[in-house]
Amino acid sequence: MPEGDYAVELFRQQGFSRQTCTRCETPFWSLGTHETCGETPCQEYDFIGRSPFKKRLTYRAMREDFLSFLEANGHVRVRRYPIVARWREDVFFTQASVYPFQPWVISGQVPPPANPLAISQPCVRFNDMDNVGKTGQHFTMFEMMAHHAFNFPSKPVYFKDRTTELCHLFLTERLGLDPTAVRYKESWWQGGGNSGPCFEVVFGGAEAATLVFMENREVNGTRVPMDTKVVDTGYGLERLTWISQGTTSAYEAVFGDALAYLKRATGAKHVDDRVLTEYSKVAG
Ligand SMILES: [Zn+2]
Numbered sequence: 001m002p003e004g005d006y007a008v009e010l011f012r013q014q015g016f017s018r019q020t021c022t023r024c025e026t027p028f029w030s031l032g033t034h035e036t037c038g039e040t041p042c043q044e045y046d047f048i049g050r051s052p053f054k055k056r057l058t059y060r061a062m063r064e065d066f067l068s069f070l071e072a073n074g075h076v077r078v079r080r081y082p083i084v085a086r087w088r089e090d091v092f093f094t095q096a097s098v099y100p101f102q103p104w105v106i107s108g109q110v111p112p113p114a115n116p117l118a119i120s121q122p123c124v125r126f127n128d129m130d131n132v133g134k135t136g137q138h139f140t141m142f143e144m145m146a147h148h149a150f151n152f153p154s155k156p157v158y159f160k161d162r163t164t165e166l167c168h169l170f171l172t173e174r175l176g177l178d179p180t181a182v183r184y185k186e187s188w189w190q191g192g193g194n195s196g197p198c199f200e201v202v203f204g205g206a207e208a209a210t211l212v213f214m215e216n217r218e219v220n221g222t223r224v225p226m227d228t229k230v231v232d233t234g235y236g237l238e239r240l241t242w243i244s245q246g247t248t249s250a251y252e253a254v255f256g257d258a259l260a261y262l263k264r265a266t267g268a269k270h271v272d273d274r275v276l277t278e279y280s281k282v283a284g
Pocket residue numbers: 021022023024025026036037038039042
C-alpha cells in the first residue's frame with residue numbers, strides 16, 4: 001500500500017516518523033525512534049514486572065475505563081451481543097466485535113444501534129484453544145473492546161484520522177503510556193469479502209489493538225470501494241489488563257483471585273518461566 005494511506009492527521013500534527021523494522025521490515029509510525037516494530041518475535045515482552053501504564057487495572061476496571069473514555073468522546077455504549085453469530089451464515093460464533101453488524105448494518109439495510117458506538121464483545125476463536133494454558137496469554141473466550149463508526153454516504157462519522165487519534169488518546173492520556181513507546185504498524189486486513197488498510201498498535205512486545213479501515217469489497221474477484229466505509233477497531237481486554245498489571249501471565253491478571261486460591265490450595269509459589277518459553281516457541 002502507498003505510504004499516504006497511512007499518513008493520518010495525528011502523525012502529521014505531532015511529528016511521527018515512518019520507520020522500518022530492522023528484523024521483519026514492516027513499516028511503522030512512531031514518535032520515538034525504534035530498531036524494531038516492537039512486536040514478538042522482533043522484540044521480547046518488556047512489560048512483565050514493569051507495567052508501562054500509570055495505573056494497574058482489573059479486568060472490569062479496564063473495560064469500564066475504555067467504554068467511559070469513548071462515551072466522553074461522543075460514542076454510545078451498546079450492550080454486548082450473544083456469542084452465537086446472529087446474521088452471518090458463514091460462521092457459527094462471534095469472533096470479532098464487528099460480526100454482530102455484518103452483513104446488514106454494513107450494507108445499509110439495518111441501522112446501527114448507535115453511530116459511532118462503543119462495545120466490549122465476547123468472542124471465541126477455536127484456533128486459540130490449543131494454546132490455552134501453554135502460552136500464558138490465550139483464552140478459550142476473550143472480549144474484544146471496540147469503537148465502530150459506519151460512514152454512510154449521507155452521514156459520514158469519522159474514519160482514519162479520528163480513529164487513530166482516539167486510540168492514541170486512550171493509551172497515552174487515559175492509561176498513561178509513554179507516547180514515544182507506541183508503534184503503529186502498517187498492515188492490510190481482509191475478511192468476509194471486505195478489506196482495507198489497518199494499523200497494528202504495538203508496544204512492550206505486544207499488539208494491544210488493531211485499527212481497521214474497511215473500505216473495499218470484493219465483487220467477482222475485483223476490489224471496489226464500499227459506499228459505507230467502516231471503522232472496525234479491536235482492543236484486547238485481557239491483553240490490556242495484563243499489560244496494566246505486568247504479571248508473568250495474562251491468567252494472573254484476569255483470574256487473579258482464582259489463581260491465588262489455586263496457589264494456596266496447591267502450595268505452588270509462582271507461575272514459572274515455562275509459560276514464556278512456551279510462548280516464544282509458539283510465536284517463533
Ligand atoms: Zn518487526
